Amino acid sequence: MKTIICTLAFLLIANISQSQDKEQIRSMADRKLSTITYSMRHPLHAWSGTSKDVSSVIVSEGTKGNIRQVAVSARVSSFDSKNANRDSHMLEVTEALKFPNITFAGITTAKSGNTMTVSGEITFHGVKHPVTFEAQVQEKANRLEVSGGFSAKLSDFNITRPSLMGISVSDDIQIQFTMVY
Numbered sequence: 101m102k103t104i105i106c107t108l109a110f111l112l113i114a115n116i117s118q119s120q121d122k123e124q125i126r127s128m129a130d131r132k133l134s135t136i137t138y139s140m141r142h143p144l145h146a147w148s149g150t151s152k153d154v155s156s157v158i159v160s161e162g163t164k165g166n167i168r169q170v171a172v173s174a175r176v177s178s179f180d181s182k183n184a185n186r187d188s189h190m191l192e193v194t195e196a197l198k199f200p201n202i203t204f205a206g207i208t209t210a211k212s213g214n215t216m217t218v219s220g221e222i223t224f225h226g227v228k229h230p231v232t233f234e235a236q237v238q239e240k241a242n243r244l245e246v247s248g249g250f251s252a253k254l255s256d257f258n259i260t261r262p263s264l265m266g267i268s269v270s271d272d273i274q275i276q277f278t279m280v281y
Contacts, residue, residue, distance in 0.1 A: 149181035
């Protein structure tokens with residue numbers, strides 16, 4: 101009888117250990133398909149700039165779609181707004197030579213269906229700032245696509261708002277992203 105109880109206890113402990121130690125999968129983003137876009141406003145016009153040079157890695161548990169951690173990085177100089185003067189001025193305002201990258205590191209805090217809540221920290225212009233947002237996760241043709249967006253403020257990162265004709269741009273900046281793993 102003691103042998104059966106000991107065997108069952110061993111199997112139960114082994115089963116619990118296996119469920120807690122699920123396989124971790126690391127996936128790199130496809131740089132050709134992944135993008136980050138910012139959008140800004142001025143009373144006279146609105147614009148956006150897109151980076152198609154994004155590095156990202158996710159750590160998933162058990163399956164690729166069960167994302168637990170994420171890290172993203174993009175060079176400030178990689179954003180293109182289709183206006184060379186504006187892009188050049190953005191590099192000056194954000195001090196891109198001193199602070200060349202924008203990074204994000206976060207964890208998934210909740211998941212419901214294809215929507216996950218991600219909390220983490222953005223580092224931009226040498227300032228770290230917390231952010232929480234929702235992202236959509238879809239599996240398409242053997243790839244995992246994660247998309248979403250959030251708002252931030254230039255003032256959160258100690259960036260002086262640029263102006264045109266003596267009028268400053270809005271402090272708000274909208275970020276949209278699509279990462280393909």
